[in-house]
Amino acid sequence: MHDDREPQYQFETRAIHAGQEPDPETGAVIVPIYQTSTYRQEAVGVHKGYEYSRTGNPTRAALETALASLEGGAWGLAYASGLAATANVMYLLRPGDHVLLSDDAYGGTYRLVDKVLQPWGLTYTQVDLTDPARVREALKPETKLVWVETPTNPYLKIAPIAELAEVAHGGGARLVVDNTFASPYLQQPLAHGADIVLHSTTKYIGGHSDVVGGALVGNDPAVREILAFHQNAVGAVPGPQDCFLLLRGLKTLAVRMERHSANGRAVAEFLRGQDAVERVYYPGLPDDPGHAVAARQMRDFAGMVSFTARGGLEAAKRVVASTKLFFLAESLGGVESLIEHPGLMTHASLAGSGFEIDPGLIRLSVGIEHVDDLIADLRQALTAGVLEAAAIRD
16 A cells, blocks of 8 residues: 555555555564664664654554544544643644633543633633534634534534534634544544544544543644644653554454444434433434434444433432443443443533533443343343332332
8 A cells, every 4th residue: 555545445444454564574464562762873863764752653653644544634643642632732722712612522621621721821612513603603703723522422412514614714713523432434524624633542443441542633734743743742642552552443443333333223222212211312313403414424323322311310320330231430432331420420520610411411332242231231220220219219
């Protein structure tokens, strides 16, 4: 392969081959883990492209090439975590600049913007990004970024990327899309006009709950130059072992996402018919408010499902404590199924913000186990919650 983005190669092929040629010295078909901090130079400034592993590492370079290819971008940059990648985008801003943030943003993103960057001089407004008209109204002359999650975390709202790109660019702002919940296999925001795509590679890209990482992908070489400078200057880079694990995860991303999506749809349909469930949030359901837009810009709908337990906080706490296959844990996107309470766990930083999470909300990361077993586990957990509630009332 000479161009890792060549259109004749399909996604599944590029996931295995892009940036991952056999090692020229040994013929190893898997990219080696270059576990080194520094590199010998032939003379001052004369080397083979690498000087110091904070600045560049061959294992990381392979990962960055592969990520760029899968997102349809010209470049990719890897980071130590999704929030490290988020912070590196925010370094494009200056005090006095303004950001439009989703009214349903990941708690870590909100915490960074509100608690770290706002005291530094950044301003922000949270707005319903599913409605381009509201976004247009919220734009200010000093707005420099429109920060989009789609699907959002945790309500799985769907934002129309192409329309928001038009609005953002019309106001002189960049559009950044956090594509973590969809993965590059299911959605490619650059093709819809986004300027930068962000991932917590910890999630679906890694896929096995054994690595923490982040990534940025884009097309503008000038933006890449600035972000690469930030990457090196700030130093929040992944180690070669992390990059190796992420490359391994990429190889099976397509097949895993197909199973995640099939299981997610089946679980959402099951939950919708349960008396103990008040509402289900899943863009793959035909009557979901975001379904039409999601169907237009996504290949499928992934494995994230949220629902509100009838009975509020106490009911939700009973349910999340009663599952056996769904582990009560933060994070998402691994092969194993997880369950969590966003209001008390991943989104606790929203307390007191005016955008608190419904106390009855439960978020599922539906894994790739057999779906019948997953549904049976949820059924018994919902039943256990109802029975315990009845015993408490009695």
